[in-house]
Amino acid sequence: ETGVxxxxxxxxxxxxxxxxxxxxxxxxxxxxxxYKQSAKKPLELMFVYNFKEQTENNSVPSRFxxxxxxxxxxxxxLHTLQPEDSALYLCASSHVLAENTGELFFGEGSRLTVx
Amino acid sequence: LAKTTQxxxxxxxxxxxxxxxxxxxxxxxxxxxxxxxxxPSQGPRFIIQGYKTKVTxxxxxxxxxxxxxxxTLSLPRVSLSDTAVYYCLVGxxxxxxxxxxxxxTKLQVIP
Numbered sequence: 001e002t003g004v005x006x007x008x009x010x011x012x013x014x015x016x017x018x019x020x021x022x023x024x025x026x027x028x029x030x031x032x033x034x035y036k037q038s039a040k041k042p043l044e045l046m047f048v049y050n051f052k053e054q055t056e057n058n059s060v061p062s063r064f065x066x067x068x069x070x071x072x073x074x075x076x077x078l079h080t081l082q083p084e085d086s087a088l089y090l091c092a093s094s095h096v097l098a099e100n101t102g103e104l105f106f107g108e109g110s111r112l113t114v115x
Numbered sequence: 116l117a118k119t120t121q122x123x124x125x126x127x128x129x130x131x132x133x134x135x136x137x138x139x140x141x142x143x144x145x146x147x148x149x150x151x152x153x154x155p156s157q158g159p160r161f162i163i164q165g166y167k168t169k170v171t172x173x174x175x176x177x178x179x180x181x182x183x184x185x186x187t188l189s190l191p192r193v194s195l196s197d198t199a200v201y202y203c204l205v206g207x208x209x210x211x212x213x214x215x216x217x218x219x220t221k222l223q224v225i226p
Contacts, residue, residue, distance in 0.1 A: 004158075035216075043159070043216035056213060090158045101149070102207065104214075106158025 003027040006091050006107035013081065014115050021076040021110045023091030032074040033104070034066060035090040043090065049074060050096060081114045088112075119203045124221040133190040135220050137203030140184045148179060148186045151202045153219070159202060163188070190222075198224045 004025045013019050025032065034046040048056035049068040063085075065077040074091055088111050092104040120138040127133045139148065147166050151159035163170055165177040165186070176189040190197060200219040 042218050045213065045215070048213065088156065092158065101161075101164050102147070103149075103161045103164070104151075104159070106160065108157050111156065 004091055004093055004105050004107035006089075006110050008110060009108065010111045010113075012113045012115065013078065015081060015083070017081075018077070018079040020078065021089055021091075021112075023074040023076075023107055025072055025074075025091075025093040025105070027093060027095070027105060029093035029095045029105070030071050031094045031096045032068060032071070033092040033094075034074065034076050035092065035106075036087050037090060037109070038087040047076075078112075081112075083114050086112055086114045118215075119205055119217055121201075121203050121217065121220045123218060124223070126223045126225055127193055128225050129194055130192050133193050133197075133222060135188045135190075135201055135203075135222070136185055137188070138185045139203070139205045142183050142205050145207055146205045147207070148177065148183075149204045149206070149214070150175070150177065150188045151204065151216075153200045153202065159216070162201075193222075193224050195224050195226065198222060 007022045011019060030051050032049045036044045036046055045058050046060045047054060047066045052068050052071055063080050067075040088109045090109045091107045094102055094104050147164055149164040150162045152162050153159040163172055163175050163177045165179050167179050167183060170177045178187045200221050202216050202219040204214045206214040
């Protein structure tokens, strides 16, 4: 248990569906992240929210839409995805303080399959 | 962002000490070196972080030479449960993390 909870753990969707991934952290952190991990590829940073403000968007297609309503919750809204979007989507959080380790706390991921 | 290079895979027998070396030739003055461990279908987990010399915790040791252009993660007496992918990352400590994960080193522990 890392304090970062992701739901659902597994999701199968068609290319025309709309679904959302949810992430919740109970650690009092103020930065949250979405990563994508495809088979045999490095983790790719998708989005970063710092104090609820989006600070990074690494050229992610618009079919992925993040939402951060508060510092504890992060969503990834999915629509009209492609089969190549099938991957493990990982949420992480960290505490933005100058003196800490900057350690990233990851959830267990949401395994997405797009048919 | 400093790029890192580490072996793609390593095998080790149970009970042995494992050393995984990471190269980061263009590390910046204010960069820290952080190692994560990832099991299949799970998120990475922080193992250890250091800036220079040696750092030790209950899980591992991290050796960093004076020039800081490389670092070595040392896992004492590995067991089968240490089979995982190990990532070396270089970046600023504190602030939100824009670190880049590489392919990592896949460690296979053999009975």
